[in-house]
Amino acid sequence: MNRIIFIPMLLWWQLSGICSNAQMHGNWGDQGNGTYVNPVIPADYSDLDAIRVGNDYYAISSTMQFSPGMVVIHSRDLINWEIIGHVVDDLTSISPQMNWDRMNCYGKGIWAGSIRYYKNKFWVYFGTPDDGFFMSTATHPAGPWEPVHQLWNVNGWDDCCSFCDDDGQLYFIATNFAIDPKNKKKYNIHLFRMTPDGRSLVLESDSIVHQSHGSEANKLYKINGLYYHYFSEVRTEGRVMMMARSESIYGPREIRQLNHVDQKLDREPNQGGLLQTPAGDWYFLTHHGSGDWEGRPASLLPVHWTDGWPIVGKPGADTIGRMVWSGEKPISRKRKISLQSSDGFNTGKLNVQWEWNYQPRPGKWSFTARKGFLRLYAFTPIHSKKQTSVILRAGNTLTQRSMRTPNNVASLKIDISHMADGQFSGLTHFSTTSYSLFGIQQEKGVRTLVYDNNGKTTSGITVGEKFIWLRSSWDSNGISQYAFSTDGKSYKPLGSTYQLTWGSYRGDRIGIFNFNTQEDKGYVDIDWFRYDYSH
The missing domain is CATH 2.115.10.20 (Glycosyl hydrolase domain; family 43)
Structure with missing residues (x-):
């Protein structure tokens, strides 16, 4: 040859x-x-x-x-x-x-x-x-x-x-x-x-x-x-x-x-x-x-x-x-392209970077119920003898890959005014070996900011506002710190840091979760998700 x-x-x-x-x-x-x-x-x-x-x-x-x-x-x-x-x-x-x-x-x-x-x-x-x-x-x-x-x-x-x-x-x-x-x-x-x-x-x-x-x-x-x-x-x-x-x-x-x-x-x-x-x-x-x-x-x-x-x-x-x-570089091109990460939910469909954790439940998410928003309806997680972690049993969890870069900031603006008792919604990091949940939980009509790190919970403020802003920031070591804002400008951290992990051939996923442990009731409207990562 x-x-x-x-x-x-x-x-x-x-x-x-x-x-x-x-x-x-x-x-x-x-x-x-x-x-x-x-x-x-x-x-x-x-x-x-x-x-x-x-x-x-x-x-x-x-x-x-x-x-x-x-x-x-x-x-x-x-x-x-x-x-x-x-x-x-x-x-x-x-x-x-x-x-x-x-x-x-x-x-x-x-x-x-x-x-x-x-x-x-x-x-x-x-x-x-x-x-x-x-x-x-x-x-x-x-x-x-x-x-x-x-x-x-x-x-x-x-x-x-x-x-x-x-x-x-x-x-x-x-x-x-x-x-x-x-x-x-x-x-x-x-x-x-x-x-x-x-x-x-x-x-x-x-x-x-x-x-x-x-x-x-x-x-x-x-x-x-x-x-x-x-x-x-x-x-x-x-x-x-x-x-x-x-x-x-x-x-x-x-x-x-x-x-x-x-x-x-x-x-x-x-x-x-x-x-x-x-x-x-x-x-x-x-x-x-x-x-x-x-x-x-x-x-x-x-x-x-x-x-x-x-x-x-x-x-x-x-x-x-x-x-x-x-x-x-093998081929000289000046234009730099990055893998997509952010979504304003205003095109009537999910951007291509999103992947649901399992096939999503029809009728429990919508772009038409409120223009310019992704609506997620809450329903109860399935019962499973294999999985004890609630996020691994909760349907309609929307995810994308977590990048290993020096600076990662994933933010979410969410309308929580139509939540129901038993509902928990917000940002998550998860693999099959560990998880964290950061968001709003409603019980007896009261909405509270909650951070769940592998079952250990930390509660924050009571939230009476219509909107809440949630954020996860992590570095190249995979150490995440959650923070929240009630005005979209000033963020305050809550709880301990969380170590992103690997499990079952998969890396950590950053995602949006929404479930109700009591009944199929309540919904949230996601205004936008912004994920900025750097070189």
């Missing part, structure tokens, strides 16, 4: 200093001087896959139980990203367990998938650990996407990818991680042919192409006439990137390790997508597999082709790549 030469970037800084700066102090993304710092997305964009179509880059990220599901993001330079939509509007088309009245899929739901462009359409395939594999197509990645179609009803599988060969034949690759109860660490990777419409597997074509400890994160490519199967596996040092290549899609294969990892310093970059710019340079957009309170953020790593192998990161003496934390 023709050897691909990568021109080294300038300013690759030493690992220790930049790791400390990026991870501990929140430096990230476009630096405004032609360089960038990893992570390029300092928030929970896990299980990434990415492609280039023309001069545009598109990526998808898993969303577990959040709705709408499977977020789609877009970039023109691989550094500045914006959210453009989601693939799955209705999670109940996948499983009733992801509905507001079940809420039974923490750590499950929509896992890793792949995005590809062929036959004049975008194709997304993904799986859930309990319900099997699903797919959808769209003529534009922002949607609308076709209703999801179940490709295969199976459990114990994950990390799939579709592939269209030069002759138009479609293939599907995925991992069976539940093959042997006695040896759960060894996973089989299977390859199938698909029917021409891409909606069914040819099950009799099943072929096991690899087995190793934790082998998943599958992607298929064809580069310069060779087939490349990307995957990850668990070795002594941690989860590393691997690549198999062959002249035939069925092998025989050569296999090589592409990078080294350090679980504490670089947090195991592994799942992602291999990309080539129009100029011919190669990169790998990846999540960091070891989650922290912000989740699994995304970094962009250079790819150096060595003897036909795409080595990810900075090659060492053993020609295996290491994590790098800074470099020149």
Whole structure:
């Protein structure tokens, strides 16, 4: 094959200093001087896959139980990203367990998938650990996407990818991680042919192409006439990137390790997508597999082709790549774009950054009841033996990702004049390991400011005003301090600080909650939500 030469970037800084700066102090993304710092997305964009179509880059990220599901993001330079939509509007088309009245899929739901462009359409395939594999197509990645179609009803599988060969034949690759109860660490990777419409597997074509400890994160490519199967596996040092290549899609294969990892310093970059710019340079957009309170953020790593192998990161003496934390931007564009975060609720629909915790309850939220406001009707949380935290059982909780940046301020203006006894509404941070609630609680007609930190409550003032302003501020260490205002100008803190946390493969979520522990009664009107974050 023709050897691909990568021109080294300038300013690759030493690992220790930049790791400390990026991870501990929140430096990230476009630096405004032609360089960038990893992570390029300092928030929970896990299980990434990415492609280039023309001069545009598109990526998808898993969303577990959040709705709408499977977020789609877009970039023109691989550094500045914006959210453009989601693939799955209705999670109940996948499983009733992801509905507001079940809420039974923490750590499950929509896992890793792949995005590809062929036959004049975008194709997304993904799986859930309990319900099997699903797919959808769209003529534009922002949607609308076709209703999801179940490709295969199976459990114990994950990390799939579709592939269209030069002759138009479609293939599907995925991992069976539940093959042997006695040896759960060894996973089989299977390859199938698909029917021409891409909606069914040819099950009799099943072929096991690899087995190793934790082998998943599958992607298929064809580069310069060779087939490349990307995957990850668990070795002594941690989860590393691997690549198999062959002249035939069925092998025989050569296999090589592409990078080294350090679980504490670089947090195991592994799942992602291999990309080539129009100029011919190669990169790998990846999540960091070891989650922290912000989740699994995304970094962009250079790819150096060595003897036909795409080595990810900075090659060492053993020609295996290491994590790098800074470099020149792949594409020179002066315009800086930030992931959307604020919403004035005046367009008649939710902005694309929002995701409900589970499929929301129809009729319990509205943009038409009061123009320019989001109305949330309160109802009782479900009963669950698995979850004792009320926020994990309360439907219609509206969320978005919490960023790991030096300065984060999320504010909410809320009309509380139509609350009912038993109702509690306001701002929340939560994961499956901890939570905090900050807002107004009404009992016996009296509305009181309440801060609930994992069940330990602190009460503030009695609120007689129609509006209350609530705020959470946190830093790059994930330490949040709540504050309130009765005039929208002067804010006062209440209660102790709260440590944002990680749980069930998800980072912390900032959100708006509204529930009633007594009956389905009362509502609040959200005027606006503003979330400012910085470099």
